[in-house]
Amino acid sequence: MTGGTELPQVRTALPGPLSKVALQRKDRVLNGVLRDFEGVPFVEARRHDYLIEDLDGNTFADHVSAWGAAPYGAHPPTVRAAQLAAWDRYGMEITNYLQTEPVIELAERLVALAPGRIARVAPTVTGTEAVEGAVKLAREATGRPMILSFLGQYHGESTYLAAANSTDTSVPTTGNAQYVPGFVFAPYPHSFRGPFQRGAGPFDDTLTLDFIENWLLRLQVEPTQIAGVLIEPVAGEAGILAPSAEFWGGLTALCDRYGWLLILDEVQTCLGRCGTVFAADLWGLEPDILLLGKGLTAGGQAIAAIMATDAVLADSHTHLGGTYAWEPAACAAALAGLDLLASGEVLANVKELGAVAREELLPLVDRFEQVGDVRPLGAWVALEFVTDKASITAAPAFGWAVHQNMLRRGVLAISEGNKPLYRMQPALTMPPELFRWSCRQLAEAIAQVAADPPVE
Ligand SMILES: Cc1ncc(COP(=O)(O)O)c(C=O)c1O
Structure with missing residues (x-):
């Protein structure tokens, strides 16, 4: 727990056994872009508070919020x-x-x-x-x-x-x-x-x-x-x-x-x-x-x-x-x-989330060669990964590795294979302590990936 907020927990390998079966069923019947997609290696069983629970009982902090369509949490x-x-x-x-x-x-x-x-x-x-x-x-x-x-x-x-x-x-x-x-x-x-x-x-x-x-x-x-x-x-x-x-x-x-x-x-x-x-x-x-x-x-x-x-x-x-x-x-x-x-409380919370993102994530540009840019705005932040600061060559493989590392830590945000971007898009009402915890996980994930960066 963080200040009364439940933290996510990943107990199985990803995908877990029940998700694996469901994902295989998906791959047999859904369309091309949704088949064989490894970005979200689980199937959701339910959402509560700001956590997504999968079929195997793993939970993930939700930094997707239905691509912004659930701005007040799962069931306001x-x-x-x-x-x-x-x-x-x-x-x-x-x-x-x-x-x-x-x-x-x-x-x-x-x-x-x-x-x-x-x-x-x-x-x-x-x-x-x-x-x-x-x-x-x-x-x-x-x-x-x-x-x-x-x-x-x-x-x-x-x-x-x-x-x-x-x-x-x-x-x-x-x-x-x-x-x-x-x-x-x-x-x-x-x-x-x-x-x-x-x-x-x-x-x-x-x-x-x-x-x-x-x-x-x-x-x-x-x-x-x-x-x-x-x-x-x-x-x-x-x-x-x-x-x-x-x-x-x-x-x-x-x-x-x-x-x-x-x-x-x-x-x-x-x-x-x-x-x-x-x-x-x-x-x-x-x-x-x-x-x-x-x-x-x-x-x-x-x-x-x-x-x-x-x-x-x-x-x-x-x-x-x-x-x-x-x-x-x-x-x-x-x-x-x-x-x-x-009510005013929502925008006040967005302000706090923005402050947390700036405090926790902006310093990563100086800390890591591969963090080219951090762009926080309101309840929204994107990191852009590069092979090195001089050439700013896009580093999508680095971003993908960070995303996979974050999933194992119980954080689901937005990462798409070919883009060098990692984007956090929480509900506007996400408790700031859960957001801060997620940002700190991100710093640790980047440090782990930077220790042995993937080939681009
Ligand atoms: C800026 C912008 N315009 C339009 C759309 C399309 O909206 P919808 O997915 O509801 O059709 C999106 C969806 O992501 C968007 O981000």
């Missing part, structure tokens, strides 16, 4: 109660045709929270659909065909628009729709691994703006053809990259000059993850279109949203959503989540 009681009460009252209902009060209240509450001139909501189920809808809306609102997007972002898994923009895949695949017309790309602003630069950073991420102005707009596309700029305010899957204030100043100036809509994909960053309600609040950004997902779910049912200004959404004829968008129980759960966020 008020979310559960609200969701069940709404289901008892309405059952499944189709919001695209018939309205209920939870839908209207959720839209009102989100509009009140959102930055700038955001005034309306269009319901969706997933973040992917929200991105798809945003692109359609930007084209409708401006009458322009092109979207300026950023290499290294992730926007979802659809066949067309969102996948075309999801250039941050752990394993690049042929057959992805990255060949669709209608997009121009600039590199995502990156202070550690900037393009057009060599050697050790930190780099000036406003070089991306030079590339847009002096290359894209001169040689590839006229500014009047661009409807909007699709950008994650903090790039999550790329390893928690937060652009500089100078970058945002320059980008929003371009939007103003050329009439481009600013589309912020906050599917991953919304509702507390970065320590503010929206990541936009970190820089006072005022988007024209704002996309929400994950955190909005509050650990309840699938729900996401497109929010936009009156100019974009009030008179739009674009069809969005679908059968399952904003069914009442999902909205009731989301409303209960907003109540939790409004």
Whole structure:
């Protein structure tokens, strides 16, 4: 125990005997990317508090939190109660045709929270659909065909628009729709691994703006053809990259000059993850279109949203959503989540988690040659591994070895084979002592792997 918080325990080899059998069954019936995947060598039996228990009784501190969709732990009681009460009252209902009060209240509450001139909501189920809808809306609102997007972002898994923009895949695949017309790309602003630069950073991420102005707009596309700029305010899957204030100043100036809509994909960053309600609040950004997902779910049912200004959404004829968008129980759960966020305790805890991450993990850059960069932000931290600080050559095998070492210690975070990244994404409400314990495990795991680093 750590200050009353139960610590995880791994009692068997991984996978344990019962998980092994279940994983073999999985490999016979699930699709390619889920087959033979060794990143999570167990099958979950249940989740309680901030621990995941596997079929063999091993427990792991949960630093995935359903990829951010369970921001208040496994079963926040008020979310559960609200969701069940709404289901008892309405059952499944189709919001695209018939309205209920939870839908209207959720839209009102989100509009009140959102930055700038955001005034309306269009319901969706997933973040992917929200991105798809945003692109359609930007084209409708401006009458322009092109979207300026950023290499290294992730926007979802659809066949067309969102996948075309999801250039941050752990394993690049042929057959992805990255060949669709209608997009121009600039590199995502990156202070550690900037393009057009060599050697050790930190780099000036406003070089991306030079590339847009002096290359894209001169040689590839006229500014009047661009409807909007699709950008994650903090790039999550790329390893928690937060652009500089100078970058945002320059980008929003371009939007103003050329009439481009600013589309912020906050599917991953919304509702507390970065320590503010929206990541936009970190820089006072005022988007024209704002996309929400994950955190909005509050650990309840699938729900996401497109929010936009009156100019974009009030008179739009674009069809969005679908059968399952904003069914009442999902909205009731989301409303209960907003109540939790409004209490102030959640953001106070995020602040503490951020302080712990900075205190425990930032010093690792000086301690280990292979820790190239540590990027903490709110309840979120990514470590980027390198073979050495001079060349900053990516070291994914090192990251993978750290991940395997952490699993044996009872910590599950996010690591994908081909990326040199290790990302901790706990619930916003994780007890700070469990988070600190996990960070200390990470320092020990890195020390063990660094003593005999794997070949890259
Ligand atoms: C920034 C961002 N946009 C969109 C998506 C896609 O959301 P979903 O998985 O709900 O379709 C994700 C998912 O990870 C994301 O991180």
